[in-house]
Amino acid sequence: MTAKFKIAICGGGIGGMCLAVALSKYPDIDIMVYEAASSLREVGAGVMLWGRTWRVITLLGLDKAFRNLAGVPADGSQDPKFSWTYRRSDGGDEGHHVHTLSLPSxxxxxxxxxxxxxxxxxxxxxxxVHLSKRVVSYQIDIDSSPVTIAFADGSTATCDILVGCDGIKSAVRKTMYEDLAKAGRPEMRKYIDPVWTGETVYRALIPAERVPRLRNGMMHPVLGSPVMYCGRYKHFMGYPIARGKWANVGAFFxxxxxxxxxxxxxxVQESTSAELLSIFSGWELELQDVLKVIDKPLKWAIHQLLPLPTYTLGPVVLLGDAAHAMSTHHAAGAGQAFEDAYVLAGILGHPSVARRNISLALKAYEHIRLPLAAEVMSKSGKTGPMFEFRSPDSGDDYPSWVxxxxxxxxxxESNDPSEQLEAALRWMRREEATSVVEHRL
Ligand SMILES: Cc1cc2nc3c(=O)[nH]c(=O)nc-3n(C[C@H](O)[C@H](O)[C@H](O)COP(=O)(O)OP(=O)(O)OC[C@H]3O[C@@H](n4cnc5c(N)ncnc54)[C@H](O)[C@@H]3O)c2cc1C
Structure with missing residues (x-):
């Protein structure tokens, strides 16, 4: 079958690979993934997939495989439900339960x-997947194959559509926003570089056998359902991953x-358990007991993007952290990349999309995904201060806080991804109908 177009995905992280899987369902689309690293790899830490992300996984038919990976029955009968427990922990040896947020469905x-x-x-x-292929920049040439990608090794490749899935420091975003700036909008340069959220997180995986029991002999909460120890200017989260093999922990400062x-x-820098103990000195003992067994945590300065005004320029488009890198408080960055991938693949795979209307198709993706991702980004940014009881809206008045x-x-639980896709296709049809009418007039 002749391909209707050739799509290059820059970046083989969770977002790029999810897009490749979603696009692979369309036999008339050629896909290439260009990954800078010499192997596909992810930092050794946990990721939660839930809510709308889980819906994408189901819509893509990946739910059985993901349940198998999680070690639960394929039919979903024993899926754990969203539930986070929040404790107040910065008031001495004993903390207390503040609230458990549950979303039963x-x-x-x-x-x-x-x-x-x-x-x-x-x-x-x-x-x-092509490894050791670091994208440096691209050029758009509407007369021949529209996009020429330049790699750090001096080679080039061409495609009809380039998707920048190259993370928070995206080279694709840099070229796109430089082009926008050169086209008379110099203010666009401020969107190229990420900014610090003011937050530092110490991340680690603790082998389950090293996690101490509580002083009353019970299993520690970091091996149970997700738990957050909260206090002024700091918080600590923990939950088990890989069928309980490790506790995934993050200490925020x-x-x-x-x-x-x-x-x-x-x-990213290496740190120590001693550094963590000194940061959380005076916090409740059940947290301190965990801090003592953390070995060589990695200390990360959490960065985010300013909310972008556009995700697309001509045949080039951004997805995942390249488009909306956000703070971590809603455990949603990868989830948002899954939603992007589902909607973008659904649009590009649709029979009404061909070379002639690629730019409009990418605009339809932006029209739906940009405001939704911006909402999650904004909510995540406001939730961090809440975990540290310094939100101007609720402080530590617990009823308002809850x-x-x-x-x-x-x-x-809003904006089902299948509705997002339908809305994008509807928008595109409307835009095309309007331009036909305008053309006739
Ligand atoms: C502490 C922490 C906890 C988090 N927890 C969660 C969670 O529980 N749930 C959740 O949904 N999200 C979570 N996130 C967010 C999530 O990790 C990111 O949003 C997600 O990994 C983004 O995926 P991505 O594929 O867009 O980018 P990345 O994962 O950054 O992947 C980008 C890929 O592109 C490659 N690349 C980079 N530059 C180039 C180039 N020039 N050319 C070619 N390849 C390139 C990189 O090597 C990499 O493979 C968390 C983030 C942090 C920091």
Whole structure:
């Protein structure tokens, strides 16, 4: 079959690989993934997939494989439901329970990131993924093959559509926004570089056998259902992954008034358990017991993008962190990349989309996905301060805090991804009909 178009995906992370899997269902589309690293790899840490993300997984027919990876029955009968427990922990040896946020109709599974990436890669023919191919920039040439991609090794490749799935420091976004700036909008340059959220997270996996029991002999909550230890300017989250093999933990520390600044040190550095113990000194003992067994945590400066005004220019488009890298408080960045991938693949695979209307098709994706991802990004940004009882809306007035928390997470069960796709296709049809009428007039 002759391909209706050739799509190059820059970046083989969770977003790029999910897009490749979603597009692979359309035999008339040629796909190539160009990944900068010499192997597909993810940092050793956990990722939660839930809410609308789980719906995408189901719509793509991947639910059985993902349940198998999580070690639960394929029919969904024993899916864990979304439930997070929040404790107040910065008031001495004993903390206390504040609230458990439960969404009974929302399945939630926790994974080792590398396992998610391996699963997605296993669903693709090997020849699709090209490793050690770092994209440096691209050029659009409407007369021949529209996009020429330049790689760091000096080689080039061409495609009809280029999708930048190359993460928070995206080279594709850089070229796109440089082009917008050169076209008379110099203010567009401010969207190229990510900014610091003012937050630092110490991430680690603790082998389950090293996690201490509580002092009353019970299993520690970090091996049970997700738990968050909250207090002023800091919080700590933990949950089990890989069928309980590890506890995935993240200790967050906020530097006041640093939001939006540029971080001068390396974004990721090695740290120690002693550093963590000194940061959380005076916090409840059940947390301190866990901090003592954390070995060599990696300290990450959390960055995000300013909300982008556009995801697309001509035949080039952004997806995942390249489009909307956000703070981590809704455990939603990868989930948003899954939604992007589902909607974009559904549009590009639709019989009404061909070379003649590629730009409009990419605009339809942007029209639906940009505002939704921006909403999640904004909610995530506001939730971090809530976890640290410094939100201007709720502070540490617990009843207001609980109501505000529920409002923050209300996006999870709205805007079903299949409705997003339908809305995008409807928008495109309307735009095409309008331009035909205008043309006739
Ligand atoms: C502490 C923490 C916890 C999180 N927890 C969750 C969670 O529980 N749930 C959730 O949904 N999200 C979570 N996230 C967010 C999630 O990790 C990201 O949103 C997600 O990984 C983004 O995927 P991506 O594919 O867009 O980008 P990335 O994962 O960054 O992948 C980009 C890929 O592109 C490659 N690349 C980069 N530059 C180039 C180039 N120039 N040329 C070619 N290839 C290139 C990279 O090597 C990489 O493979 C968390 C984030 C953090 C920091």
């Amino acid at each position: 929302c399945p939630m599974h926790e994974y080792h990131r590398a396992h998610v990436l391996e699963l997605l890669a296993s669903m693709l023919p090997q020849h699709i 906020t530097t006041p008034n640093a939001v939006g600044t540029h971080y001068r040190e390396p974004w 109501s505000a928390l529920h409002r923050q997470f209300d996006w999870v």
